[in-house]
Amino acid sequence: MNTYKLLPTVLSVIFFSCADTRKAEEPYTPLAFETKFDGHLYLPEGWESTLWAESPQFYNPTNMDVDARGRIWVTEAVNYRNFNNDPETHLHFEEGDRVVILEDTDDDGKADKTKVFVQDKDLVAPLGIAVIGNKVIVSCAPNIIVYTDEDGDDQPDKKEIFLTGFGGLDHDHSLHSVVAGPDGNWYFNTGNAGPHHVIDKSGWELRSGSIYTGGTPYNKENKPAQVSDDGKVWVGGLALRIGPDGKGLEVLAHNFRNSYELAVDSYGNMWQNDNDDEVVACRVSWVMEGSNAGYFSADGSRTWKADRRPDQEIFTAHWHQEDPGVLPVGDRTGAGAPTGVVTYEGDAFGDPFRGMFLSADAGRNEVFAYQPEPAGAGYAFDRKDLISSIGTSTEDYVWNDVGPDEAKLFRPSDVTIGTDGAIYVADWYDRIVGGHQMTDEKGYGRIYRIAPKGKKLTKPVYDVTTTAGQMEALKSPAINVRNQGFVKLAEQGESVLPEVKKLLDDSNPFIQARAVWLMAQLGEAGVDEVENILASHPFPSLRVAAYRALKGNEDNLMSYAKIALDDPSVAVLREVVISMRDISWEKSQKILVALASRYDGTDAYYLEALGIGALGKEADLYRALLDKQNSEAARWPPAFANIAWRLHPDVAATAFAERALAPDLADGQRAKALVALSFINTTEAVNLMVDLSMVSIREVAEQAEWLVNFRKSNSWVSLVNWDELEKELPPAQSQVVLEQKAIILAEEKTLGEKMEAVRQLGADADGGKILIALASADQLAAPLMMEAGKAIFNNPDQSVRTMAAEYFKELAPPGVSYEGIIELKGVASKGRELFVQKCTACHKVGSTGMEVGPDLSKIGSKFDQSGLLNAILEPSAALAFGYTMVEVKTKDDNSYFGFLVSEGETTVLRDVSGRQTVIDSKDVVSKKPMATSIMPGGLALGLNEQDLANLTSYLLTLK
Numbered sequence: 035m036n037t038y039k040l041l042p043t044v045l046s047v048i049f050f051s052c053a054d055t056r057k058a059e060e061p062y063t064p065l066a067f068e069t070k071f072d073g074h075l076y077l078p079e080g081w082e083s084t085l086w087a088e089s090p091q092f093y094n095p096t097n098m099d100v101d102a103r104g105r106i107w108v109t110e111a112v113n114y115r116n117f118n119n120d121p122e123t124h125l126h127f128e129e130g131d132r133v134v135i136l137e138d139t140d141d142d143g144k145a146d147k148t149k150v151f152v153q154d155k156d157l158v159a160p161l162g163i164a165v166i167g168n169k170v171i172v173s174c175a176p177n178i179i180v181y182t183d184e185d186g187d188d189q190p191d192k193k194e195i196f197l198t199g200f201g202g203l204d205h206d207h208s209l210h211s212v213v214a215g216p217d218g219n220w221y222f223n224t225g226n227a228g229p230h231h232v233i234d235k236s237g238w239e240l241r242s243g244s245i246y247t248g249g250t251p252y253n254k255e256n257k258p259a260q261v262s263d264d265g266k267v268w269v270g271g272l273a274l275r276i277g278p279d280g281k282g283l284e285v286l287a288h289n290f291r292n293s294y295e296l297a298v299d300s301y302g303n304m305w306q307n308d309n310d311d312e313v314v315a316c317r318v319s320w321v322m323e324g325s326n327a328g329y330f331s332a333d334g335s336r337t338w339k340a341d342r343r344p345d346q347e348i349f350t351a352h353w354h355q356e357d358p359g360v361l362p363v364g365d366r367t368g369a370g371a372p373t374g375v376v377t378y379e380g381d382a383f384g385d386p387f388r389g390m391f392l393s394a395d396a397g398r399n400e401v402f403a404y405q406p407e408p409a410g411a412g413y414a415f416d417r418k419d420l421i422s423s424i425g426t427s428t429e430d431y432v433w434n435d436v437g438p439d440e441a442k443l444f445r446p447s448d449v450t451i452g453t454d455g456a457i458y459v460a461d462w463y464d465r466i467v468g469g470h471q472m473t474d475e476k477g478y479g480r481i482y483r484i485a486p487k488g489k490k491l492t493k494p495v496y497d498v499t500t501t502a503g504q505m506e507a508l509k510s511p512a513i514n515v516r517n518q519g520f521v522k523l524a525e526q527g528e529s530v531l532p533e534v535k536k537l538l539d540d541s542n543p544f545i546q547a548r549a550v551w552l553m554a555q556l557g558e559a560g561v562d563e564v565e566n567i568l569a570s571h572p573f574p575s576l577r578v579a580a581y582r583a584l585k586g587n588e589d590n591l592m593s594y595a596k597i598a599l600d601d602p603s604v605a606v607l608r609e610v611v612i613s614m615r616d617i618s619w620e621k622s623q624k625i626l627v628a629l630a631s632r633y634d635g636t637d638a639y640y641l642e643a644l645g646i647g648a649l650g651k652e653a654d655l656y657r658a659l660l661d662k663q664n665s666e667a668a669r670w671p672p673a674f675a676n677i678a679w680r681l682h683p684d685v686a687a688t689a690f691a692e693r694a695l696a697p698d699l700a701d702g703q704r705a706k707a708l709v710a711l712s713f714i715n716t717t718e719a720v721n722l723m724v725d726l727s728m729v730s731i732r733e734v735a736e737q738a739e740w741l742v743n744f745r746k747s748n749s750w751v752s753l754v755n756w757d758e759l760e761k762e763l764p765p766a767q768s769q770v771v772l773e774q775k776a777i778i779l780a781e782e783k784t785l786g787e788k789m790e791a792v793r794q795l796g797a798d799a800d801g802g803k804i805l806i807a808l809a810s811a812d813q814l815a816a817p818l819m820m821e822a823g824k825a826i827f828n829n830p831d832q833s834v835r836t837m838a839a840e841y842f843k844e845l846a847p848p849g850v851s852y853e854g855i856i857e858l859k860g861v862a863s864k865g866r867e868l869f870v871q872k873c874t875a876c877h878k879v880g881s882t883g884m885e886v887g888p889d890l891s892k893i894g895s896k897f898d899q900s901g902l903l904n905a906i907l908e909p910s911a912a913l914a915f916g917y918t919m920v921e922v923k924t925k926d927d928n929s930y931f932g933f934l935v936s937e938g939e940t941t942v943l944r945d946v947s948g949r950q951t952v953i954d955s956k957d958v959v960s961k962k963p964m965a966t967s968i969m970p971g972g973l974a975l976g977l978n979e980q981d982l983a984n985l986t987s988y989l990l991t992l993k
Contacts, residue, residue, distance in 0.1 A: 074482060076424070084143040084482065084483045086136075086145055086458065088479065091145060092481075093125060093478070095109070096159070097162045097374065104453040106450075108133070109174075110160075110477075111131060112127050112131055113127055115471065115472070117204070119472060123475050132157070133152050143483060168186070173222065175203050175208035175227070176199055177196075178195075178198075203253070206225070207225030214514050214517035216551040218521060219282070220277070221273070221286075223273045223296045225291070228246065229257055229260065230242040234283035235280035239262060245935075248963055269289050286321070287323065287361070288327065289327045289330055291308050294372055295376075300579075306318075307372035308372065310352060314369065315368075317363050317364060318404065319364040322361055328363075335936055336935055343740065358709070360642070365404070365417050367402065369398070370395040371467040373446060374394045374446070374447060378390040381455065381511075382454070396462060403417075408605060411643055446460065447461070454485075460480075462479060465900055494506060498522050501533060504522040505534075508537075520551075534553055543575070547579045567580040568581055577606050578609055598610045604637065611646070612647055629647070633676075641676055653681075653684060656685065667693045667696075682714055687714050687716065690707045691722040691723075708734070708738060711723055724738075747936060748940065748942075770798075774794050774801060779808075785817060797829065803931065856903075858979060872977070878891070894990040894991055894992040897990075899986050920933070922941060922953060922961050923960045924957045940953060941955050
């Protein structure tokens with residue numbers, strides 16, 4: 035095994051306890067603790083880690099779960115991305131990837147027994163596992179596979195494709211693990227590598243997609259704006275729920291990028307993290323039911339880069355945080371690679387740590403911890419470094435005397451809770467995170483067990499054939515284990531109600547919440563108890579759980595809503611208003627109007643809940659509320675102005691235009707009025723915005739002009755005759771380059787004439803595109819291909835030079851040695867000079883540079899020197915998500931190159947300078963992702979080994 039040593043840094047941290055305990059109404063009390071290195075990891079003082087298991091007991095762990103016997107089940111990804119990793123040099127299993135069971139039989143804190151549960155060719159880098167009773171549920175796109183062990187011999191007796199049709203075969207952004215919720219249903223999520231066309235066992239069909247393709251050779255086609263059987267458009271990554279019988283599939287939230295896992299706590303709250311396109315935008319969020327998390331445009335047809343408005347910060351634009359209809363972001367974690375998540379509901383570490391949401395981040399060598407504090411209708415997040423290989427967050431990483439590589443090989447891929455209450459962390463252990471790559475050829479991996487120092491934690495024995503055993507299983511800190519107790523108790527019905535009611539007095543508030551969910555399924559008497567909790571329990575969190583548990587009974591939904599309508603907790607009101615989403619206006623009018631009056635004008639979560647509840651009823655609610663407002667739109671109170679912005683009904687178009695022109699309106703409110711108008715898809719809205727673009731108020735005219743130009747390429751494209759509104763058309767290619775193209779294609783022209791035409795085209799920006807199009811269509815003979823290769827790599831357009839590498843050969847530069855560069859002493863100050871000279875045309879650090887490629891402000895927290903060298907010298911080996919160039923061919927034999935930022939009635943490409951090309955989608959013949967990075971290789975930039983040492987030294991200082 036590899037070992038490493040870290041500096042014995044001691045870090046004092048303030049950790050806030052926000053668990054909803056029996057004293058939940060009292061202020062939250064902070065708890066101070068120190069983190070110390072225990073020989074393996076940095077942990078809170080009084081905790082200790084054990085290297086519980088390591089290869090060759092298993093390899094490349096992607097996900098874990100715990101069974102009722104306290105054993106750890108692991109999905110392996112040995113056959114991970116074989117399109118990037120040579121099976122001849124990397125560990126490879128011809129018979130498919132495996133599920134492995136690990137056990138500590140003598141309770142000494144280390145696994146001593148290993149067995150393979152299943153090895154299956156249908157398992158290609160699976161990303162999720164759940165052990166629920168005798169069923170082992172493995173998530174491996176395109177399938178959720180259920181293996182059933184009917185006789186308990188740890189071998190599957192039956193294999194069932196439970197669901198199929200998920201996109202993302204052998205892709206990081208694909209199907210993730212199932213978890214049993216407190217209601218007995220199964221919850222899971224999938225990334226944005228669609229399309230997802232899934233039919234549940236009742237015949238209900240999910241149809242979901244987006245503009246996103248790429249990442250793997252299998253992810254070639256996708257499509258936005260697809261409508262599922264519920265009549266809704268779901269896009270991007272999805273949070274889903276389904277019954278254990280395979281029926282009742284429903285989307286709970288959508289438009290994530292790649293949330294690695296979904297954690298569901300005993301109150302029914304959903305938590306997750308999400309990755310980013312840049313190195314500044316990772317996040318951790320509470321997931322509101324019905325919400326849009328804001329990665330793509332609402333229909334999935336555009337990337338955030340296409341939608342980014344002038345002067346918007348990357349993070350704000352990345353998650354569409356200034357657009358109506360988007361869930362507020364929780365915690366901005368910055369650079370990283372978020373992975374597995376779990377909520378800690380056990381007692382082993384004491385009350386202050388109960389309720390922690392744990393989020394592993396492989397890019398940051400860290401497991402973050404949160405005690406999310408209720409804040410209005412949402413939550414406030416206070417991130418703490420809980421478990422780490424380097425002491426503090428890698429954003430502030432300090433090099434130690436051993437060197438950085440060993441410390442940064444700790445790549446937590448998952449975190450789970452054992453039946454004994456210990457925390458288990460799976461370590462992928464590799465130099466690289468993400469990008470569909472791995473450098474470790476042996477498939478090494480580890481699992482750490484974290485427990486209170488000196489405290490003997492034991493694995494309980496559950497006898498689920500008895501009511502007492504079922505009750506103990508329900509109390510388990512391991513989420514899928516407690517489902518076994520839940521299911522068995524629910525089968526007994528009202529007979530167990532007296533025993534279940536006793537759990538309402540348990541000292542652990544999460545166990546109280548489990549009792550609420552269970553009682554709702556224990557006949558009429560149980561429902562009566564839950565109704566009483568909804569009406570009068572002193573703690574809001576239990577009233578929230580009660581409403582969630584009851585609202586599944588659609589026949590009684592309105593009566594439950596009326597019970598909760600006067601609740602003093604905005605969290606309860608949030609649940610009521612969300613539940614009105616699919617209720618008609620006639621039935622929901624009084625409730626929606628009453629709940630809108632409870633909006634305080636500042637609570638972004640509550641405002642979004644109102645929008646969700648008013649879906650399809652926006653104009654009705656707007657009109658109902660408008661009667662009580664000032665007749666002048668410019669005089670609207672802030673609360674109503676925000677509600678109008680969120681609803682943005684067609685009937686409010688004129689009012690928004692009036693507000694935009696109001697002389698005394700604050701600039702922020704003026705901008706919101708313009709944005710709201712841009713989200714109204716009517717001819718009236720277009721004409722109003724065009725008029726606003728020509729007013730004398732400069733800030734209004736500039737914003738309106740930008741919004742007109744933006745919307746005419748997407749949702750407004752067919753609403754008006756744009757030729758009449760705008761006389762200026764995009765410039766056509768010059769006659770000169772068209773004449774040169776004609777020479778090349780003319781049979782009667784000599785080879786010399788054709789070669790001269792190639793040279794002229796190669797020196798011209800538009801001409802270079804024509805040459806690439808001709809090469810792509812095999813219309814250039816070999817001598818012309820050679821001549822083009824001499825000319826085109828000096829083309830003035832960087833995108834042309836980059837795309838040329840797909841078709842033409844350039845003289846190969848001399849090789850360099852990674853090891854030689856690393857041995858050189860780099861000078862960061864000289865590296866910074868090189869960065870300004872060579873890199874700022876495409877990359878940004880702080881306020882310096884351009885944003886053609888990823889922002890590198892914190893790149894040093896994500897890569898070590900070897901990883902940076904790999905990215906610089908071989909930029910096409912692992913293209914960053916969102917930076918794959920596309921070649922679009924049209925009916926008139928032209929080719930266009932750029933980043934595909936929008937696709938619908940028009941196809942929109944953005945080139946390296948930020949210019950957009952709008953193409954009528956009816957004219958598109960083909961779209962081809964390019965395998966070449968827009969970034970030139972390090973040697974093509976004229977960098978020698980010392981330059982590369984200097985440049986990487988500088989980049990490593992960017993934390």
